[in-house]
Every structure is written in C-alpha cells, then in structure tokens.
Amino acid sequence: MDPRRLLVFREVARAGSLTAAARALGWTQPAVSQHLAALERSVGLPLVLRGPTGTSLTEAGEVLLRRADAVAAELHAAEEELASLAQLRAGRVRLHCFPSAAATLVPEAVRALATSHPGISVGLVEAEPPEALAAVGAGDADLALVFGYDAEPVGLGSLVWRPLLTEPVHLVLPPAGTVSSLDELAGADWIGGCERCRVHLVDCCREAGFEPALRHETDDYVVVQNLVARGLGVTALPESALTAYRHPEVRVLEEPALGHRVVGVAHRPGADQVPATAALLRELVTVVGGG
Amino acid sequence: MDPRRLLVFREVARAGSLTAAARALGWTQPAVSQHLAALERSVGLPLVLRGPTGTSLTEAGEVLLRRADAVAAELHAAEEELASLAQLRAGRVRLHCFPSAAATLVPEAVRALATSHPGISVGLVEAEPPEALAAVGAGDADLALVFGYDAEPVGLGSLVWRPLLTEPVHLVLPPAGTVSSLDELAGADWIGGCERCRVHLVDCCREAGFEPALRHETDDYVVVQNLVARGLGVTALPESALTAYRHPEVRVLEEPALGHRVVGVAHRPGADQVPATAALLRELVTVVGGG
DNA sequence: CGGACCCATAAGCCACACTTGGGTCATGGA
DNA sequence: TCCATGACCCAAGTGTGGCTTATGGGTCCG
Structure with missing residues (x-):
C-alpha cells in the first residue's frame, strides 16, 4: 500500500469529492481518480462510493481513514520535531574534551551556546584524546576536543579534523x-x-x-x-x-x-551539518578568536 | 515530506547501511542514496551519518525513525484490517426492508450469512420502500429491500436496482x-x-x-x-x-x-463490491432461488 | 599496497503519473 | 423540456521523477 495514495485518499475523504480533493492538492480530477482507483485495486476493496452529489466512504474507507489520519498526524509531528531541531529550539550535542580545555575554552563556549539557544542541551565528558576520538567514532559523542603535538592527533580514523589553535x-x-x-x-x-x-x-x-x-x-x-x-x-x-x-x-x-601543541575538534563526516553540533562548533571557534 | 522516502529511510536505519537497505528493497545502492539525499534535503537536516563501516543516525534521524516506525505500524495495521474485511472475517451490512420481507426472505438470508461468516454483523431495520431507499441514498444503509407494482420502485434516484422476484x-x-x-x-x-x-x-x-x-x-x-x-x-x-x-x-x-409485485434490492453504485454487502446480496439471491 | 567494503555523482532511459480532451450520468433552474 | 452545472470515468499524449549502469573517492584490512 503506497502511503502517498493513502494521503490522497484521506484528502478525498476530507474534501467529500474527488474534484474538491484535486483542487486542494493542486491537481486535476483524473489524477485523483487514478490514485484512488489504484489504491482500491491494491487493497481489493472499494473505499469510496461515488455518487452524483459527492462521495461517501465504505466501511473499509472509514477504517482506512482512521489509519490515514494517524499517519498524517505522525508525519506532521515529525515535521514539527525536525523543525525544532533545525531551528535550534531543541537538540543535543555531546562533547568529549581533555581536562585543561574543560577548564577554560569549553565553559565559555558552552555558556555562550546556552545563552543564545537555551533549548540545546550540552553533554560534557572529560576524556583524554584517544578515548574522546573513540567515543566520537563509536557514535557516543558528537565532538571530540583533542590535541596533538606538532601534528594532528593520531587515531582520527575517518573523522574530520578541524584545528582551533596552535x-x-x-x-x-x-x-x-x-x-x-x-x-x-x-x-x-x-x-x-x-x-x-x-x-x-x-x-x-x-x-x-x-x-x-x-x-x-x-x-x-x-x-x-x-x-x-x-x-x-x-x-x-x-x-x-x-x-x-x-x-x-x-x-x-x-x-x-x-x-x-595543536588543539582542535574532531567529528564524524557530515556531523558539522547537524545544527546543534554546528552551533557548538561555531562557539568554540568564536572563543578561540575568529574564523 | 514524502512518506515513501520516510520508509526508505526507515529501511536504511534498520539495515545499518545504504547498500544493505538497497538489497532489502530490491533496489540498487544509488537509488537508496538518492532517496535519502532527497529526504535530507527536504527536511534540511542530515539524518544519517555515513561512515566507511556503515551508517549511524543523527539525533534528527533517531527522532524521525520513531515516527517512521509509527507510520509503518499504522500501514501494517491498516492492511490487516482491510484483509479482515476483504475475507469476510469482519464487516457490517445494514439492510432496510419492508415488513413482509422481514418475515420470511430476510431471516433465512441473514441466518445463512451468520452461519457461513460469523464475523459479519448484520443490521436490520424494518422500513417502507421510500424510507428504505432514502436511507440507502443518505448512506445510513447499505441495502434496501423494496418492491414496486408492475415496475421498479419509484425514488431510486442514482441507486442501482436489482430485482429478486416477481x-x-x-x-x-x-x-x-x-x-x-x-x-x-x-x-x-x-x-x-x-x-x-x-x-x-x-x-x-x-x-x-x-x-x-x-x-x-x-x-x-x-x-x-x-x-x-x-x-x-x-x-x-x-x-x-x-x-x-x-x-x-x-x-x-x-x-x-x-x-x-416486483421485489428487489437497491444499493448505491459500487456498493455491491463491498464484501459484506455482496455476501448478503448473494444470500438473498440464493434464498429466492438461484441466480 | 592492492582488494573489499562503504558511499556519492553523473548520465541514460524507461515508466509512472499527471494533463488534456471527450463522454456519461444525475441534479437543479428557467 | 431544455440547458447548465458538477460529479465521475475513460483514453491518449507527454514530461519528469526515479531507477539503472558506470565511475570515482574514501577507509579499512590483509
């Protein structure tokens, strides 16, 4: 059962006619008719009875409408949640960092993030560079604040390395x-x-x-x-x-x-596109003094 | 957000890699890659972090996965419910009929249906032909057992007329x-x-x-x-x-x-494709003696 | 360092899905 | 009675989305 057709059916049930549903969807009437016919064919049952004055649902249609409403509600809720994450109204970022960074650099950055985006929760773990990198690699952390001497830290693996200061x-x-x-x-x-x-x-x-x-x-x-x-x-x-x-x-x-000593952050490729992670990254860059 | 892509994403999360998801879906890897990329573009957030050893979900991905699971569960439940209706394990049929039919023809037919398909519930209402036809036209009944003298009953409107006996x-x-x-x-x-x-x-x-x-x-x-x-x-x-x-x-x-006197049933066009309605229709035809 | 495993991208091509156009049926007003 | 309206379906044309094949980058392992 194609879920897109399910939503088309839901619109038909809501609008009360195929034509009205088509208007609501920005389609033409035959498009809706074809979708509905395909859905009915796939489930083997008529869902909508076509009358000259509009449509009414069969028992199967009523049953399916409840499910379709639930599906639509889930989709809507998902969009809401994702929008919250995208707009930094919600989210989580887990930073593993070495002790002396935790003492100075990190508190400033976290403080700035908490002020500008109170919905973001920051998880902070003190860890030596190898453990921090392992945690990020395993997906247990989003960012590792680590250091290396005269070079990138070893054990980066496939992580992305972003130096912050030397x-x-x-x-x-x-x-x-x-x-x-x-x-x-x-x-x-x-x-x-x-x-x-x-x-x-x-x-x-x-x-x-x-x-x-x-x-x-x-x-x-x-x-x-x-x-x-x-x-x-x-x-x-x-x-x-x-x-x-x-x-x-x-x-x-x-x-x-x-x-x-080179200090920087490591993250999985693409993780810098996650809003909460990107926000903390920006704050860290700001604290060490610019881009 | 395209719900089909949501299900593709769900398969990726379940399988742990794009390639494995593609195998499970019977597609090639680029197809899954394109769907996932389109979904991420549409929501504006990365959902899956690609690593050389497989994939892991971002926070947004975890949130979305819960919703995707709920959607998949609804779809599955819907298919189950519809299968019950199609196989006559569940269902409802509402018959409005005139008094003397209720006395003889109808009890036999309902009895036969109840015996062969105990999951079907039959609702019986005694009503004169005009009221019965109105009820069917309004969607308050599925079948109207009515009669006319030397002709079809009047007031059929757009209903389908099926004579049973003369x-x-x-x-x-x-x-x-x-x-x-x-x-x-x-x-x-x-x-x-x-x-x-x-x-x-x-x-x-x-x-x-x-x-x-x-x-x-x-x-x-x-x-x-x-x-x-x-x-x-x-x-x-x-x-x-x-x-x-x-x-x-x-x-x-x-x-x-x-x-x-002509006795027959009237129903909305297409209603004879509804399994429960069709089953009662068949029983009525059987009771009056054949096809 | 080559092979095996991930993945992304580009190009090609088919089929699905939407549109257009024509037709039926029932309703409602002149 | 006749036409206008609005519902739907059917058939045919067409464009594009989406899948495939092919290629290349990247990491990990032997």
Whole structure:
C-alpha cells in the first residue's frame, strides 16, 4: 500500500469529492481518480462510493481513514520535531574534551551556546584524546576536543579534523636558577604530565641529546606547578595550561625546541551539518578568536 | 515530506547501511542514496551519518525513525484490517426492508450469512420502500429491500436496482361466496394495505371500471386475513404474504388484473463490491432461488 | 599496497503519473 | 423540456521523477 495514495485518499475523504480533493492538492480530477482507483485495486476493496452529489466512504474507507489520519498526524509531528531541531529550539550535542580545555575554552563556549539557544542541551565528558576520538567514532559523542603535538592527533580514523589553535610549549622551572634552555636540563628531575605529553617531552629531550629522568607523574597542571615551585623538578606545559593557572613562583621560559601543541575538534563526516553540533562548533571557534 | 522516502529511510536505519537497505528493497545502492539525499534535503537536516563501516543516525534521524516506525505500524495495521474485511472475517451490512420481507426472505438470508461468516454483523431495520431507499441514498444503509407494482420502485434516484422476484397479486375473499373475478367486486367493502399497495389496488379497480370503497386499513397481512375471514371485506395480497401466513378460512383467487409485485434490492453504485454487502446480496439471491 | 567494503555523482532511459480532451450520468433552474 | 452545472470515468499524449549502469573517492584490512 503506497502511503502517498493513502494521503490522497484521506484528502478525498476530507474534501467529500474527488474534484474538491484535486483542487486542494493542486491537481486535476483524473489524477485523483487514478490514485484512488489504484489504491482500491491494491487493497481489493472499494473505499469510496461515488455518487452524483459527492462521495461517501465504505466501511473499509472509514477504517482506512482512521489509519490515514494517524499517519498524517505522525508525519506532521515529525515535521514539527525536525523543525525544532533545525531551528535550534531543541537538540543535543555531546562533547568529549581533555581536562585543561574543560577548564577554560569549553565553559565559555558552552555558556555562550546556552545563552543564545537555551533549548540545546550540552553533554560534557572529560576524556583524554584517544578515548574522546573513540567515543566520537563509536557514535557516543558528537565532538571530540583533542590535541596533538606538532601534528594532528593520531587515531582520527575517518573523522574530520578541524584545528582551533596552535600554542607553544614552555619550560616550567623553579624560581631560583640560571637555566635558559632545554639542553641545560639533561640532569634535572622531570615531572611528566599525561601520557601523550610525556611522550612528546621525551621526544624533545632526545632531540636535544639526552634522556629525561621522570621522577613524578601527574596530569594536573596545578599540581605540576606546585611541584615545580617547591623545587621537586622541572617540566614543560603548553601555554593554555599556564593561562588557566599560573603559580606565582614558577619561572616560565620560552623554548622553541619543545614545539607546539595543536588543539582542535574532531567529528564524524557530515556531523558539522547537524545544527546543534554546528552551533557548538561555531562557539568554540568564536572563543578561540575568529574564523 | 514524502512518506515513501520516510520508509526508505526507515529501511536504511534498520539495515545499518545504504547498500544493505538497497538489497532489502530490491533496489540498487544509488537509488537508496538518492532517496535519502532527497529526504535530507527536504527536511534540511542530515539524518544519517555515513561512515566507511556503515551508517549511524543523527539525533534528527533517531527522532524521525520513531515516527517512521509509527507510520509503518499504522500501514501494517491498516492492511490487516482491510484483509479482515476483504475475507469476510469482519464487516457490517445494514439492510432496510419492508415488513413482509422481514418475515420470511430476510431471516433465512441473514441466518445463512451468520452461519457461513460469523464475523459479519448484520443490521436490520424494518422500513417502507421510500424510507428504505432514502436511507440507502443518505448512506445510513447499505441495502434496501423494496418492491414496486408492475415496475421498479419509484425514488431510486442514482441507486442501482436489482430485482429478486416477481410474484402475482391475488384476490383474498371470505370463505362463502361465488365471486370469481375483480369486476364482480365493485360494490364490496375493501381492506387497504400499506399506502403503495392501496394505490395499486385503486388503480387496478379503476382499470376494471369501479372505484373501490376502502373500509379498513392495515398493513399487517395477518390482520387483513382475519378481517377477510370474518367477512368484513375483501382485499388483494401478493403471493409471498400468503406464503408467510395463510388463514385457513379465506378463499384465494388468482386474478391477472391485479398485476404483479416486483421485489428487489437497491444499493448505491459500487456498493455491491463491498464484501459484506455482496455476501448478503448473494444470500438473498440464493434464498429466492438461484441466480 | 592492492582488494573489499562503504558511499556519492553523473548520465541514460524507461515508466509512472499527471494533463488534456471527450463522454456519461444525475441534479437543479428557467 | 431544455440547458447548465458538477460529479465521475475513460483514453491518449507527454514530461519528469526515479531507477539503472558506470565511475570515482574514501577507509579499512590483509
């Protein structure tokens, strides 16, 4: 049973005649007649009795009309719901992001979205880049706010990568000292951050000619700076971590050899066409400063 | 939003990929791709995210899928209901018929229908021919069992007329007497039946050269025969009324001058294609004796 | 790096579906 | 009675939507 013909039948029942239904549909009368005849042929029952003064429904027609009304109601409701999503009156966007982004960039963007479009619900999950990317790939999240060192993050798979900002990585040193570059820290005690940061740090040190001795490990940039301030070691931190929190006693040194951290979002292809996702993306771009 | 495309989308969501949906539909992959693209264009939102390993639904897709499932369920239920009607497992037929038909012909036919198709409910209303025809014309009944004298009943309008039987009208006389034809009854007291029977009787008498004196009026053929048996008058009755009930003391005389009564059914054009109506029609034809 | 699996796009072609035109039937007014 | 109106159906012409074939891009896996 062709549902389009069902709706034509419904219009006939509503209008009370084939001609009137045709007018309502913007068609000619034979078009309606043919549709109705085809529908009746397909169900094997007359649905409408044609009289000179108009039409009346058979029992089968009355039964079918109730179903047709239900179908039309579903279609109408579907259009309403989709319009709400399209106009950002409703919707959901799930963002997985790494900890230091959650501290600064993300709250601003989410706040802006909540203000401009209160119907959108934002789901926020703190996750390291590999887990965030996996969640997006599995459909458990819409956006992954992730980073890579001097390159796109690994494990993107078929996801689309959109860089947001590139920031330098700085040396973080105790207040007292005369060190001014990486290669002077071959013998220092090092504090490692998250796994990926650690790997990058080790890579940079090897490039500089030594193997760093990792004494402590924490991915909390506040803890790290406290450790450094007490003279328990040295470390490297990306600029945004130092913007989010800067211990007053640590010494920060620009060191090009530590490279850059690239921060951006990843999403499934086409997901940036989903209004709620696109809206949050726009806000993130705005927060980091323009297009 | 084209509901056929909605069902294509539903199949995509169910199958998990465009290619699999195409297989299920017996189409090629581009056909599904085009339908889905058209649907997404019409709603202005992506519904399905295409990945190399298959597809996943967007939020809009999930919303729409629920509606599509509801639509599909309605369509399926409609087909079930219509199949019940087509196979006479369910249905309704409303018959309006004149009194003496209700006494004999109709009970047999209804009984036969109830036995062979217990799911069919028959609604029976006793009504004089003009009212019965009006009810059918107004859609308040499916069949009108009516009669006319020597012709189709008047007031058929656009209804279809199907004669069932033709029966002679006989003279009904008191047991004692020597009368043997109509023209000998110019001076008799007459008993009139229903309005239409009375009109026919008067016409026949005038044809025979006199104006009948109508002393009594009743449309009950049992009452009529009792009046005649007591010698209170004479009358004319169609054969079936005498078959239904025959007072042992009245004398029945064949009188060609009284003409014939034609009994048949009327229905709206096309109504004989409605299974329940057609079934009762068949039973009526069977009861009166064949095709 | 080639093969297998997704998908999208372009071009071709058929058939469906809508239009046009003509005809029947019943109703209503002059 | 005659015509006008409005209902429907039927038949034939035509345009376009929609399916197919063919091709190419992309990811994942061996």
